[in-house]
Amino acid sequence: MAFLTSADGTSIAYQRAGTGPAVILIGGGLDDGSENAPLARELAEHFTVYNFARRGRGGSGDTPPYAVEREIEDLAALITEAGGSPHLFGASSGGMFALEAAAAGLSVGRVAVYEVPYDTADDAVHKAQEYREQLGLALAEGRRADAVGLFMRLAGSSESDIATAMNSPYWLDLEVLAHTLAYDAALYGPPPTDRLSTITQPTLVATGGSLEYFEQAANAVAASLAHAERQVIEGQAHVVDPKIMAAVLTRFFRS
Numbered sequence: 534m535a536f537l538t539s540a541d542g543t544s545i546a547y548q549r550a551g552t553g554p555a556v557i558l559i560g561g562g563l564d565d566g567s568e569n570a571p572l573a574r575e576l577a578e579h580f581t582v583y584n585f586a587r588r589g590r591g592g593s594g595d596t597p598p599y600a601v602e603r604e605i606e607d608l609a610a611l612i613t614e615a616g617g618s619p620h621l622f623g624a625s626s627g628g629m630f631a632l633e634a635a636a637a638g639l640s641v642g643r644v645a646v647y648e649v650p651y652d653t654a655d656d657a658v659h660k661a662q663e664y665r666e667q668l669g670l671a672l673a674e675g676r677r678a679d680a681v682g683l684f685m686r687l688a689g690s691s692e693s694d695i696a697t698a699m700n701s702p703y704w705l706d707l708e709v710l711a712h713t714l715a716y717d718a719a720l721y722g723p724p725p726t727d728r729l730s731t732i733t734q735p736t737l738v739a740t741g742g743s744l745e746y747f748e749q750a751a752n753a754v755a756a757s758l759a760h761a762e763r764q765v766i767e768g769q770a771h772v773v774d775p776k777i778m779a780a781v782l783t784r785f786f787r788s
Contacts, residue, residue, distance in 0.1 A: 534592055537614050540606040546592030547585035547611065551577030554642070555615035556786065557608065558584045561625030562684060562717045563710045565591035568772065569624065575779035580786070583611055583619070587627075589713045601633060601719050608634045618642045620786045625771065626650055626717040632754070633720070635736070636728040643786055645737035647778070648771055650688075651724040651750040661722035668715055677711040678704075684714050688771075689744075724750065729757035737762045737785045741769030 536544050548566070556576055558569040566586040573584040588607055589595035596603070608630070612619055620642040623631030628646030635644050652660060664687055671680040678699065685695050698704055738755040740747045742765040755761040766773065766781060 537610050539603070539610045541596050541603055543588055543596040543603070543607070544594040545585055545588065545607050545610060547583050548573070549581065549583055550574065551579070551581050553580045554786065555617060555619035556580045556582050557611050557615065557619050557621050558582065559621065559623040559627035559631050560587060561627040562714060563681070563707050565710060571775035572778055575775050576782060579783050581615070583615055585611060587713070589716065590710055599716055604630055604716070605634055605637050605639070609639055612639055612641065621645070622782055626720065629720040632729060632732065635732045635734055641734060643735050643737070644732070645739065645782055645785055647739045647773055648741065648747040649750055649754060650721065650747070651753065652722060653724070653749045653753050657723045661718070664721065665715070665718050668718055672712055672715060677708040680711040680714055681707045724753045724757060726757040729754060730759065732758055733760070735760045735762065737764060739764045739766055739781065741771065741773060742767050743770060
């Protein structure tokens with residue numbers, strides 16, 4: 534584990550592996566970088582891979598107050614550490630931050646995202662605001678388990694799924710990360726088409742083909758981008774097989 538310092542003084546923990554062109558992996562909700570670790574190992578055969586814990590997670594610091602801009606600064610620091618214009622890959626809500634980084638004009642190469650959770654429904658703005666309010670209240674009252682449950686319901690989990698998760702050995706780890714759900718929620722809602730349209734990098738917009746919600750979001754994102762490649766990786770769930778994803782990313786980043 535190595536550390537760097539973001540613009541606001543926050544310490545960001547990351548791991549570096551491999552040689553070759555640089556790739557930065559950006560995790561999604563309730564992930565401290567662990568979910569992308571198997572993918573990092575696969576990609577390290579061809580790339581220099583930076584897998585990091587987003588602020589408030591794992592070994593990274595968390596300087597208040599939170600703003601999406603602070604996470605963009607974290608990525609800017611990682612880009613400087615990578616020494617050039619690294620490619621970006623963001624899974625789930627991590628894909629939102631990859632797109633925001635590119636839209637903010639950071640020096641990045643190609644951008645790839647997988648199942649970004651934008652909402653294309655007519656009531657998307659209302660749903661996102663209601664979720665943020667309920668989540669904020671749960672966190673303010675210290676109800677971290679309820680906060681995780683809210684997120685799981687939003688993601689489509691049943692009450693039975695939540696009950697099973699609460700009795701699993703990894704539940705306490707999820708509660709530790711509960712406060713960071715508000716960070717991801719800051720970008721929930723409809724795709725920000727105006728910002729997406731400013732992205733000039735070639736961008737892979739991928740899904741697993743199993744949930745219409747993500748397919749519609751990906752189609753909307755791809756339609757907003759100047760240089761989009763849309764790909765359905767058949768048979769994949771929301772957590773994609775790292776070997777399969779590595780093959781897809783290797784082909785795209787080498788194009």
